[in-house]
Amino acid sequence: MRALCWHGKENVQVDTVPVPSILNPRDAIIRVTSTAIGGSDLHLYDGVVKTIEEGDILGHEFMGEIVETGPEVKKLTVGDRVVVPFTISCGQCLSCQQELYSLCDNSNPNAWIPERFYGDTTAGLFGHSHMHGGYAGGQAEYVRVPFADVGPLKVSTEIPDEKLLFLSDIFPTGYAAVERCKLRHGDVVAVWGCGPVGQMAIRSAGILGASKIIAIDRYASRLTLAKQGGADTIDYEECDDLEEELKFRTGGRGPDVCIDAVGMEAHGTTAMAKVDRAKHVLKLETDQPYVLRQVIQCCRKGGRVSIPGAYVGVVDKFPIGAAFAKGLTLTMGQTNMQKYMQPLFDLVEAGRIDPSEIITHRVSLEDAPAAYRLFRDNRDEAVKFVLKPGAPRVLADEY
Numbered sequence: 001m002r003a004l005c006w007h008g009k010e011n012v013q014v015d016t017v018p019v020p021s022i023l024n025p026r027d028a029i030i031r032v033t034s035t036a037i038g039g040s041d042l043h044l045y046d047g048v049v050k051t052i053e054e055g056d057i058l059g060h061e062f063m064g065e066i067v068e069t070g071p072e073v074k075k076l077t078v079g080d081r082v083v084v085p086f087t088i089s090c091g092q093c094l095s096c097q098q099e100l101y102s103l104c105d106n107s108n109p110n111a112w113i114p115e116r117f118y119g120d121t122t123a124g125l126f127g128h129s130h131m132h133g134g135y136a137g138g139q140a141e142y143v144r145v146p147f148a149d150v151g152p153l154k155v156s157t158e159i160p161d162e163k164l165l166f167l168s169d170i171f172p173t174g175y176a177a178v179e180r181c182k183l184r185h186g187d188v189v190a191v192w193g194c195g196p197v198g199q200m201a202i203r204s205a206g207i208l209g210a211s212k213i214i215a216i217d218r219y220a221s222r223l224t225l226a227k228q229g230g231a232d233t234i235d236y237e238e239c240d241d242l243e244e245e246l247k248f249r250t251g252g253r254g255p256d257v258c259i260d261a262v263g264m265e266a267h268g269t270t271a272m273a274k275v276d277r278a279k280h281v282l283k284l285e286t287d288q289p290y291v292l293r294q295v296i297q298c299c300r301k302g303g304r305v306s307i308p309g310a311y312v313g314v315v316d317k318f319p320i321g322a323a324f325a326k327g328l329t330l331t332m333g334q335t336n337m338q339k340y341m342q343p344l345f346d347l348v349e350a351g352r353i354d355p356s357e358i359i360t361h362r363v364s365l366e367d368a369p370a371a372y373r374l375f376r377d378n379r380d381e382a383v384k385f386v387l388k389p390g391a392p393r394v395l396a397d398e399y
């Protein structure tokens with residue numbers, strides 16, 4: 001089969017590799033009909049995340065059709081159409097029973113690596129590093145899906161792939177980032193980063209009853225999409241003092257809920273951001289917390305800060321004093337996907353939201369190396385790529 005494989009920093013290629021087979025009785029094999037490129041893929045592409053190996057298949061957002069099931073798969077049968085969450089969960093451990101699916105005790109065969117770094121293991125992830133299990137990803141024609149009765153959501157419907165595909169990650173991730181802040185009547189929500197997760201957070205904030213949504217980014221295309229999603233926008237490169245601007249727009253208080261949808265690869269222009277970049281290069285600091293500091297500084301006292309943007313290691317000069325003094329609530333983590341997929345599917349089916357409106361590029365799986373370069377550089381107004389295995393190529397090699 002054809003699959004997008006990692007060959008080193010900024011080097012991915014579509015290779016011909018063996019088709020996966022059933023390894024465990026609870027596995028299913030899925031023929032991928034649509035897959036996407038997300039921000040976490042760029043962390044692998046840029047070489048920020050370690051424990052990835054030559055030949056690993058990337059991709060954690062995908063959906064398709066069941067073509068084979070193991071003997072213990074009860075809920076799914078060959079021919080079922082499913083969306084697959086990016087986290088792998090056993091459904092039986094204490095974490096899964098408490099609906100903390102992203103913290104599953106049993107789905108990461110390399111549990112010793114996060115145990116050493118973080119003190120405990122979390123769920124295995126598709127198409128990520130070996131630290132998260134080393135599972136082959138979904139930017140491929142076929143994928144092996146473990147614990148198939150627990151993860152995939154069956155979608156027997158006429159709704160097209162591109163409206164449902166983002167139930168695999170970014171829609172639940174953006175939604176959960178807002179939902180766990182428990183919005184109150186009249187709350188203002190500010191979202192840093194108008195990439196795919198930020199876009200979903202903006203739209204979810206509208207559904208969950210925010211009185212005003214303020215979106216912060218520097219790319220015109222992303223700000224335009226944010227506006228379409230119901231947000232007021234700020235281009236931070238055009239703004240002298242973001243903290244003042246946010247106070248001005250919120251009656252002098254600051255936003256009630258602040259969402260860092262950027263994460264560890266934040267871009268900043270201040271002296272502190274340059275120190276972060278230098279320390280990152282020297283490996284004195286793994287993540288660049290420029291946005292996180294700003295979020296905590298700008299959040300109103302008593303407010304809630306939510307972090308769906310990924311961080312992996314350690315940061316410097318975390319403003320714990322400001323967070324403490326203002327009594328902020330911080331909430332973060334990978335999304336507990338299974339808790340959200342069905343209710344969010346219902347919202348799509350009811351026409352309350354159309355996640356496909358953030359798609360900017362529809363390409364072939366064979367275009368994936370060019371698509372990664374485009375997405376990384378945000379050239380050609382790139383926000384979200386959807387890849388179709390078997391579709392004709394549309395991107396030129398010079399990308």
Ligand SMILES: [Zn+2]
Nearest residue numbers: 090093096104
């Ligand atoms: Zn579990």
